[in-house]
Amino acid sequence: MIKKFPYYSPMMIIFLFIANTSFGQHPSEIGDGVLSNDIWWQWPIVLFSFSIFVGFMATLSGIGGAIIYVPFVSSIFPLHLDYIRGTGLVIALTGALYASPDLLKNGLANLRLALPFALIASISALFGAHFGLSLDPKIVQLSLGILLLFIVSLMLISKKSEFPVVEKSDRLSEFLKIGGVYHEKTTSEDISWKIHRSPFGLILFFIIGFLAGMFGIGAGWANIPVLNLVLGTPLKIAIGTSKLILSVTDTSAAWVYLNSGSILPLVTIPSVLGMIIGTKLGVKVLLKTNPAKVKWVVIILLLLSSIVSIIKGLQVR
């Protein structure tokens, strides 16, 4: 029984406990000046440790760190949602920047595929970021909770297709010469691929970019299914190219948050650094762990955060 229970779950419980007790206190409850000045250093440590945990879980479950970070931190830390979303974007951006070079060098990300969709998503991310920052935070929190429920259902029902069949590429993708060949190491085969339904894909990426900018949650959860299931990109190319699109989308949205003062280095930097360390630890453990079990832990975590987000969103001031 004990063996079946993932060993990182107690870590989560400890974090939740700590965050909900002493650290979860509102700064105004802590007191003015002296006391809060004395204990400020605890915040970066908690955020840093929490982000290590998030990065670790995100890697093992194969979803982006920001999607766990934003709802969780907004549920348990007394920070305004503006700064949490800003940090979420920088987390997703840094992770994508870190991963993209290797993916491009190994041919697992495709620039010709990424550029047109990234352009559309980056424009809508600007709209989404401005819209999100202009809305009442309670509405954003409530919408985030609902979106998380949708993401959880997507994680439960969506099926991935390793090599989708594309009978005929559409005119737009032919014009843009999107397609290619990649070497599949597991079978030592050269896989030729092309895409279809590009115009529909552009519309979907507009929506994805908007949501990514509005909630600061990255967009890997949506990029991959759209690239893979709608456009017909092989799964590995979809995963790699998703990171590339993410780096472009989040760059434009991050600037909106930067220019509106919604990024606080005290919060953002320990979170980003913790996430990088957590990701590296996760990669090491990934080989020895059953990803299916981790995925269930993440689904439960997301469900809990969605419930907390909905409750917080519905609370009367």
Place this chain on the structure above:
Amino acid sequence: MNQRNQALLGQLAYAKIVYRLANIGIIAMTLSYILYITGYPKPFLPIGKLIQLWEKRSTEFIEITQMPLGFDLIHHLSQSDVISLISIIFVSSITIVGYINMLPYFIKENDLPYTLIIVFQIIVFILAACGILSFGDH
């Protein structure tokens, strides 16, 4: 040099510069943060005060603290919180530099659609970075 090679070179040029700058960005963030939390040099806004205000939304926070934003940051380069923020701005600029770096490869290739996509993307980035693409006050 055929078209496929030029496109591949563009892809590799992007990967190379992003890799280098991402590593520099991480180091810059770490070092600037150490300066920030040790208080050398002094931040624009004391950390204790920041923590008391971080439950307020960003517009209100900026109004109360008068924290510099955008190009005003240049006048506060001797303050540790501004230095830390600049390290984040650096990371947020990496993709833009990557795009500028790969543009010549697509021009050489005479690939008009992609050259236009890249140019348009760079314009979107620059307008967003300058705060010009603002759709009303928050």
